[in-house]
Amino acid sequence: MNTDPAVMAFFQTRRSRPAKLLGLPVPDDHTLMAMLTAASRVPDHGKLEPWRFIVLQQAGCARIAQMIAEYGKAQGIDDDKIAKASATFAQAHMVVAVVASPKPSDKVPQIEQTLTAGAVCLGLVNAALASGFGANWLTGWVAHDPAFITPALGLQPDEWIAGFIHLGTASSAPPERPRPDVAALTQFID
Template sequence: MTRRFPPPPPRDQPLSGARPSADARALLALRKSANKLVLGEPGPSPSELDELLRVAMRVPDHRKLGPWRFIVFEGEARAGAGRAFAQILRVRGAPSQQVEEAGKSMLRAPVVVAVISSPVDDGRTPVWEQELSAGALCYNLLLAANASGWAGVWLSEWAAYDKDAGVLLDLKSHERVAGFVHLGTAKAATPERVRAELEGRVQRWTGA
């Protein structure tokens, strides 16, 4: 495999707190999720995905707890997961269209990564901080994929919040799905969307 990223530095190696990069600034300024309907082959191979995940894990992580893990859906496993999700809705008597959509939900992209927030109960580190770290990881995975030539979108939808879907994914009682990150190749451009304005969202502290 041709590495797309430099290897991680040795532990305790001094690293610069800033890395000016015009390419990185352009990536951030123009970053956009792909529409889930335009993702297709190819996606990252297993070894390429492992590299993306290692890079994605370089996120803020208070006390170095690593409060997240991954469930990867590739190949035929995607269809199997979709059928299992569809069955959850079918036994509940959900409308046939919802059942059908659930069955296809994991086939939208060649690779789907479920990022699982798995906070560690160390008695010191707030769970909220650990959940934020999982969210940062989802976003970092998108950035790493985009920088490597793949398109992606971070979705949650009903399965991320469903108890039976959680049982299917073997989630522990303290775990939650931070998101399903779909990765592949964009087969069409996605138009820019309306973005929130900065005005009215910034308050500069001047004292009590």
Template sequence: MNALDLLLTRQSMHALQAPGPDAAQLDVILRAALRVPDFQNLKPFEFVVAEGEGREKLGALMQQAARASGRAEEDIARAPKMPLRAPLVIVVIARAKASKLVPLFDQRLAAGCAVMAMQMAAFAQGFAGVWRSGWPMHDDNLPALLGLGADDRIVGFLYLGSATKPYPPLPTVDPAAFTRRL
């Protein structure tokens, strides 16, 4: 698959199963994340990989955060199962770095680009995945449970594995509907 085909055919898949990426494939995925645009080469991100029992640990932290945040009982009960929806979950964190030149917003954009690069690298290797957000990403308690600082943010949960069903046809979208010229 060439780079343009990859960019033009990538899509998210929520229905995931084993196998997920092995150690060598995960290494490629993580290396792709380290190649994103990153002014001043700050590498303002961290990747928390949860696979195997790590997914259960992540689910327990999500449940603890849900309780501490006073979320609905449904969310509290569902939280430990959330990371089990894929064989591999990568929590992508924007780790703030002190810089007089690179605003915090730019650093968070770089971390967001890292999520996309990882999903593309997984897709290129034949895996499926989805970049999830939801309440855990915006929760006030989960970052502390993950050891994050005050300016650090979770920018996404990348769920990776093998698709359990075929991808739906890609819709045709006209770029003109989203473009204007000056």
């Protein structure tokens, strides 16, 4: 078996970068399309492609930040929650919304399609990191509130946000954080 030490080292040391520390430059269109293509190389039973991308550039991020502030106030959401969610977009230079877009299928249950959309999110984070950019996969109440996000991003009624992937140039490497004890989480059965 041929192990690629560089690839294994990447996966064993990969680390998301905090969204608030991601600045300019962001990926250009060519680089972004290469990253989205790499992110799409996921298990996809039935070749259903149960996801799609919405790329929010800086003006789009600012517009979403403003919409969050207005919606949150109208709904009586806690001011701190509104401020945090709004700032996440107001400070962003590029965010890719990975939209879970399940397809009708007798053979592929929705849970498998959901897992595929999640794999796309991780694939995009990894593609960004491998391309020299910083990335962070976030959600929060904004992603999970269909009354807000469906009209804000023009989602179809059966679609939802699997993740907001913030992209940019990392200003610094974050400190390492505790990792799981894989041996304690692993069971072998003979």
